[in-house]
Amino acid sequence: MNEEVTKFDSWLRDDGPVALIIKQPLAPVDDEDPVIFPPTYPITTFKSRVHTIRDGDYRVSVELPPDTKADKNQKEQDQKPGYNIDRFPNDTNSCEIDSPQSQSNRIEPRFKKIKGGNLVPQIEIQVGNQTVNLLDAGHRAADAVVRMSSLADKFHGAFVAAKSRNYFELAKYAPTSLVFGVWDSRSTYEKRQRILKAQIRASNVMERSKSAQYTPAVDYIGTSAVGEEVEKEEAGTNNLSAEGMKHALSTQTVGGVMLTSGSKLVRTVNVNLASIRELRGATDPQTKVLQEYVLGLALVAATSEPDLNLREGCNLRFKGEQSTTLVYRKGEDKSVTMKAVEDFAETAAKAFFEVAGIVFDKKDYRDAIFETSVAEKFLSKPKADRDKISRLGPITAATLKRFEEQGKKPFKPVSEAIKSVKKKLGQGPKRGQPPAKNIEALLDLTNALKAISENATLPNEVQEFAKKLLELSENHEDSHSAVKEIEMKVKAFKKDAKAASGLTATTPASAEAT
Numbered sequence: 001m002n003e004e005v006t007k008f009d010s011w012l013r014d015d016g017p018v019a020l021i022i023k024q025p026l027a028p029v030d031d032e033d034p035v036i037f038p039p040t041y042p043i044t045t046f047k048s049r050v051h052t053i054r055d056g057d058y059r060v061s062v063e064l065p066p067d068t069k070a071d072k073n074q075k076e077q078d079q080k081p082g083y084n085i086d087r088f089p090n091d092t093n094s095c096e097i098d099s100p101q102s103q104s105n106r107i108e109p110r111f112k113k114i115k116g117g118n119l120v121p122q123i124e125i126q127v128g129n130q131t132v133n134l135l136d137a138g139h140r141a142a143d144a145v146v147r148m149s150s151l152a153d154k155f156h157g158a159f160v161a162a163k164s165r166n167y168f169e170l171a172k173y174a175p176t177s178l179v180f181g182v183w184d185s186r187s188t189y190e191k192r193q194r195i196l197k198a199q200i201r202a203s204n205v206m207e208r209s210k211s212a213q214y215t216p217a218v219d220y221i222g223t224s225a226v227g228e229e230v231e232k233e234e235a236g237t238n239n240l241s242a243e244g245m246k247h248a249l250s251t252q253t254v255g256g257v258m259l260t261s262g263s264k265l266v267r268t269v270n271v272n273l274a275s276i277r278e279l280r281g282a283t284d285p286q287t288k289v290l291q292e293y294v295l296g297l298a299l300v301a302a303t304s305e306p307d308l309n310l311r312e313g314c315n316l317r318f319k320g321e322q323s324t325t326l327v328y329r330k331g332e333d334k335s336v337t338m339k340a341v342e343d344f345a346e347t348a349a350k351a352f353f354e355v356a357g358i359v360f361d362k363k364d365y366r367d368a369i370f371e372t373s374v375a376e377k378f379l380s381k382p383k384a385d386r387d388k389i390s391r392l393g394p395i396t397a398a399t400l401k402r403f404e405e406q407g408k409k410p411f412k413p414v415s416e417a418i419k420s421v422k423k424k425l426g427q428g429p430k431r432g433q434p435p436a437k438n439i440e441a442l443l444d445l446t447n448a449l450k451a452i453s454e455n456a457t458l459p460n461e462v463q464e465f466a467k468k469l470l471e472l473s474e475n476h477e478d479s480h481s482a483v484k485e486i487e488m489k490v491k492a493f494k495k496d497a498k499a500a501s502g503l504t505a506t507t508p509a510s511a512e513a514t
Contacts, residue, residue: 025320037313043082156394168281210255296345388457435478
């Protein structure tokens with residue numbers, strides 16, 4: 001293997017660079033008409049906050065900027081499309097042309113074809129009559145299409161491992177989720193920052209506006225094609241206009257931004273090398289191949305030819321010299337030339353899957369399915385229950401069954417522990433003998449109660465009841481009496497739950513009464 005292919009791993013040394021920055025000057029395809037259309041967002045208005053200062057007969061009112069979401073006017077009718085332009089005190093501005101999120105969504109699917117799609121596992125999930133590749137899923141490894149699929153247990157286990165700072169498992173299935181960032185916001189809450197951040201911005205632009213008028217093919221009412229009585233105003237909208245059957249006028253709407261002689265249109269790619277060095281596996285060999293694998297994928301993503309036909313009215317091209325710079329925590333930055341990146345990534349990928357014990361050509365999952373029955377059962381439950389199920393484990397039939405059984409018999413583990421504890425304690429003291437205190441013999445019971453009291457998937461009433469029994473299990477002078485009292489309270493709880501009219505088994509009529 002030549003030096004050009006292997007030199008990139010030196011960037012992962014502790015004294016190595018902290019970032020790779022690539023800057024690519026861009027321009028519209030038409031130099032004579034330098035107007036491009038940024039993405040539009042629903043721009044909201046804010047309710048004014050007026051502060052009045054009085055001094056005798058003098059009064060000054062000052063309008064203050066909004067400071068909370070409560071001040072935001074989010075009524076749809078009061079919103080209008082607009083661009084994300086930051087304006088500065090020196091009369092300059094910066095306009096977002098393509099966001100980091102959008103750039104990530106444009107780059108990630110390219111791994112379906114780069115090196116024949118062999119750099120990463122190709123995970124395809126059959127959803128109804130469609131097939132979805134994970135590289136196209138908006139939330140990546142945390143997307144619902146995965147969470148409710150036949151691979152749910154694998155991905156959940158990977159996120160659980162990542163929660164303990166072991167990212168090796170996640171890289172086995174979805175390495176690009178580490179490159180472009182991922183957040184398992186509905187289950188483990190593991191959030192990993194993006195390693196590669198790309199964006200396109202333009203400076204010193206001038207906003208343009210446009211107006212348009214729509215003329216229908218015919219005057220439907222004037223030609224008696226439809227009667228006047230059918231024309232109605234519904235929710236502030238004319239029904240004929242809504243169906244494209246009436247003149248419509250649009251004035252002074254966003255019409256793109258014009259680049260000036262002082263404008264700069266630049267695509268910036270930032271590879272966070274320091275973040276890659278933070279990635280860990282369960283062992284040192286795993287850590288080494290994991291870091292090199294993710295580095296290879298990040299460099300491929302950073303140097304791959306991007307799609308510059310961003311949207312209607314925003315077709316761009318490269319113009320000018322590109323700069324590629326290694327940034328160090330201390331010392332001078334270095335200009336570098338990127339060569340053989342894909343070869344390095346392929347070598348790193350093969351080494352990774354070898355350590356993972358996975359045959360490189362058999363790392364794909366092209367026959368996964370979306371579990372419709374599981375999804376329907378999960379979605380039919382109230383949000384509170386869905387949140388509890390997500391915390392309990394992967395969204396699978398087994399987890400749903402466990403949730404239901406746990407809800408019906410939350411103290412089953414306690415009843416089983418009581419039987420074991422009774423055997424350990426043996427016969428109680430005879431009349432006249434002092435009570436026996438054996439905290440160690442109650443350890444199984446204590447652990448069972450503690451698990452229930454800390455289980456956020458159970459109703460609050462159940463958790464609080466378990467906490468009271470736990471206190472009795474840990475603090476008493478007579479172990480035999482304590483176990484007997486706990487057993488009686490649990491039986492009363494079950495009886496109360498069973499008798500509760502119109503309530504579920506997980507919500508007894510009165511846990512306090514036990």
